[in-house]
Amino acid sequence: MTQGTQRARAARFAESARATRGLVTGTAAFDTWLADCRARLTTTVELRPLEALRDWSVDPRTGNVQHASGRFFSVHGLDVRVPGAAVDHWQQPIIAQPEAGILGILVKEFDGVPHCLMQAKAEPGNVNGVQLSPTVQATRSNYSGVHRGRPVPYLEHFRDTAPHRVIADVLQSEQGAWFHRKRNRNLIVETTGPVELLDGFCWLTLGQLHELLRQDDLVNMDTRTVLSCFPAEPDAREAAPEGAESGDSYRDLLRWITEERTRRERHVREIPLNSVAGWRLSEGRVTHEDGLFFDVVGASVEAVGREVARWDQPLLAPHGTGLVALLVREIDGVPHALLHARVEAGHLDVLELAPTVQYTPRSYAHLPPGARPRFLDTVLTAPPQNVLFSAVHSEEGGRFLHARNRYLIVEADPGLDVEDCPDYRWTALPDTAALLRHSHYLNIQARSILACPHGLAGRETRKKP
Numbered sequence: 325m326t327q328g329t330q331r332a333r334a335a336r337f338a339e340s341a342r343a344t345r346g347l348v349t350g351t352a353a354f355d356t357w358l359a360d361c362r363a364r365l366t367t368t369v370e371l372r373p374l375e376a377l378r379d380w381s382v383d384p385r386t387g388n389v390q391h392a393s394g395r396f397f398s399v400h401g402l403d404v405r406v407p408g409a410a411v412d413h414w415q416q417p418i419i420a421q422p423e424a425g426i427l428g429i430l431v432k433e434f435d436g437v438p439h440c441l442m443q444a445k446a447e448p449g450n451v452n453g454v455q456l457s458p459t460v461q462a463t464r465s466n467y468s469g470v471h472r473g474r475p476v477p478y479l480e481h482f483r484d485t486a487p488h489r490v491i492a493d494v495l496q497s498e499q500g501a502w503f504h505r506k507r508n509r510n511l512i513v514e515t516t517g518p519v520e521l522l523d524g525f526c527w528l529t530l531g532q533l534h535e536l537l538r539q540d541d542l543v544n545m546d547t548r549t550v551l552s553c554f555p556a557e558p559d560a561r562e563a564a565p566e567g568a569e570s571g572d573s574y575r576d577l578l579r580w581i582t583e584e585r586t587r588r589e590r591h592v593r594e595i596p597l598n599s600v601a602g603w604r605l606s607e608g609r610v611t612h613e614d615g616l617f618f619d620v621v622g623a624s625v626e627a628v629g630r631e632v633a634r635w636d637q638p639l640l641a642p643h644g645t646g647l648v649a650l651l652v653r654e655i656d657g658v659p660h661a662l663l664h665a666r667v668e669a670g671h672l673d674v675l676e677l678a679p680t681v682q683y684t685p686r687s688y689a690h691l692p693p694g695a696r697p698r699f700l701d702t703v704l705t706a707p708p709q710n711v712l713f714s715a716v717h718s719e720e721g722g723r724f725l726h727a728r729n730r731y732l733i734v735e736a737d738p739g740l741d742v743e744d745c746p747d748y749r750w751t752a753l754p755d756t757a758a759l760l761r762h763s764h765y766l767n768i769q770a771r772s773i774l775a776c777p778h779g780l781a782g783r784e785t786r787k788k789p
Contacts (some may be wrong), residue, residue, distance in 0.1 A: 333491070334555035337530060340438040344531035348434050357526050361444035362454045365524060369448045369725075371423035373608025374622040377636040387598025387605060389620070389638050390495055395735065396463065398725070399620055399638055402504060403601035404669045405591040406487065410694035415600045417620055418609050419640060419723060420504045424495060427546045428482040428511035430459040431491065432519055432527070438542055441478070441519065442547070447721025448625045449639055451728065453787040455544040455718060456536065457492075459525070460511075466631065474631040476520050482511050487535070489514040491552035497676060497762045498720065499669025502618070502640055507672070507763075530554065534716050537776055540716040548717065551775040553744070556757040568758035577755050578615040581765065584665040584747060585674045592669055592778055617687050618642040620735060621725060640708035641725040645716065646684035648769045649703040649732040650710070651740070653750070660750040662699070662742065676767040677759070680748070698745055710735040713776050731773050 345351055375382050379392045445457035448499040464478045481488060489511035496507045499762045521527070528536075533551060537543050541743040543551075570573045598605065603615050610620035619641045626634050651662040666678035683697045712733045719727035742748050756774065759765040766774070 328649060335473055337440055340521050340530040340772060341534060343437050343529040343532055344535050346529050346532045348527040350437055354526065354528065354532070358444065365444060365446050365454050367446040367448055367453055371626045372622040372624050372636065373606070373607060374620070376637060377638070379620045380638065382605065386596035387397045388596060396403060397595060399594040400776055401737040402669055403593040403595050406667055407589045408721045409667065410692055415602065416669070417597055417600060418504045418601060419502055421506045424462050425463040425508045425761055426482050427458050427508045427550050428460040428513060429550050430478055430481050430519065431512060431514040437529060438514065439529055439598055440533065442527055444524045446627060447630070447725065448623055449721035449725040449727065450718055451726050452541050456547055457544050457549050458550050461546045476631060479717055480760065481513050485513055487517070491760070494553065494761060496549060497618065497671055497764055498669040498768050500767060502724070503668065504670040505672050506670070510553050512550060512553055538715055541718050543717065544721065545717070545719050545768065545772060548772040548775040552771040554758055556754065558568065569756040573752055574758055577751060581665065581677070586683065588667055588674050589673045592666050608721045614690065616643065616690060623725070625629045630744050639725040640723060642684065642727045644684055646729040647681060647732070648679050648729045648773055649681040649734060650773045651680040651699060651702065651734055651736040653736045653738060655750060661753060661756060662679065662736065663749055663751045665747040666767065668767070671764070673764050675762055678767050679770050682769050698748065702736070703732060706734045717772065717779050730777070733773065733776060
């Protein structure tokens with residue numbers, strides 16, 4: 325594909341991003357549709373002891389929690405060593421889900437404007453039931469029929485992409501602190517053929533989705549990660565995102581990532597869950613002896629409108645709402661973001677790029693002062709006029725119970741000093757967009773927050789003199 329073709333494609337999606345009121349589903353129609361879905365597609369969750377979950381068991385030898393089929397996922401222990409870190413050794417429970425699922429958005433043009441087919445989906449861990457999900461959000465176990473439920477709607481568009489135009493197709497990680505080497509295939513597929521609109525789905529423009537990102541607990545994590553993969557809006561003052569990979573700044577960025585992965589160390593070893601220091605299975609759940617971090621709980625779920633109407637499963641329940649913050653500023657007229665080369669236990673490689681701040685207050689309360697995130701005070705004390713975006717978003721409701729983060733985009737003072745912070749770097753947004761076309765460079769929190777500048781913070785930062 326030529327650079328001109330890529331720019332033309334980005335321009336088409338920029339038109340969709342400007343269509344904030346929609347062409348197929350207007351704002352009032354969407355509100356009515358969502359209210360109807362939330363009234364009908366209900367989910368009931370009852371917490372149960374892990375030992376009492378149907379089709380799940382706690383291994384008497386290892387304490388690991390696993391499904392009878394050997395599929396879906398399991399919970400085991402992890403021993404982690406990160407030499408030189410403020411906390412250089414710990415053990416923890418972690419979710420192991422080695423199979424790659426599909427997160428896919430189907431795109432179709434209406435009146436010359438691309439629209440995204442979105443789904444109203446209730447997950448057991450959501451705080452509010454139904455949230456806006458991609459067209460397809462399915463694990464391999466689900467779409468291969470291990471759950472013995474109904475087929476996944478629209479899956480055929482993503483299993484066989486030959487008849488369609490593939491806009492994005494990349495394997496990406498998920499929460500490295502809670503998942504061990506979990507990946508999902510992020511797909512954006514555009515079709516020109518007829519698409520039947522099924523119950524619980526609607527067509528929205530990118531502009532509508534960007535506006536909906538302003539609302540708390542509405543656009544789910546899986547939608548956000550796929551949205552980040554859309555071509556960025558071209559801007560005359562910055563290099564084309566599609567040409568960034570041939571530029572000096574992009575090559576310097578890749579070299580910095582490689583240097584950080586070489587400089588830093590991380591040693592990870594799987595261990596039995598019942599041998600994890602400081603954690604115990606008590607009263608039907610796995611908890612930390614000091615009540616810190618998260619619990620692993622059991623849940624019995626009944627759902628209306630899902631491929632399976634009833635099931636049991638473990639869920640990871642974090643303690644408290646976290647903070648994900650991105651500092652941004654213009655450098656030579658180009659928007660930049662301050663990214664952090666962050667080591668996490670569950671990622672395939674040593675590290676991935678994270679937002680400036682990624683922080684759960686209750687998890688840090690007992691840690692040494694050196695573990696406190698850099699630039700946290702910069703974010704927390706920012707004047708209101710510098711806060712370009714703020715919303716509370718839910719994380720993966722299929723595996724986590726009421727996991728939420730406040731996402732902030734904050735304009736930084738031009739004099740902010742990062743010289744003594746080798747694991748932080750101001751990164752041009754076109755270069756960041758180029759990284760999103762490849763696996764394992766940007767973590768899920770970074771991809772979530774970068775879904776916002778395409779329609780929100782990017783315009784805000786560029787409009788300033």
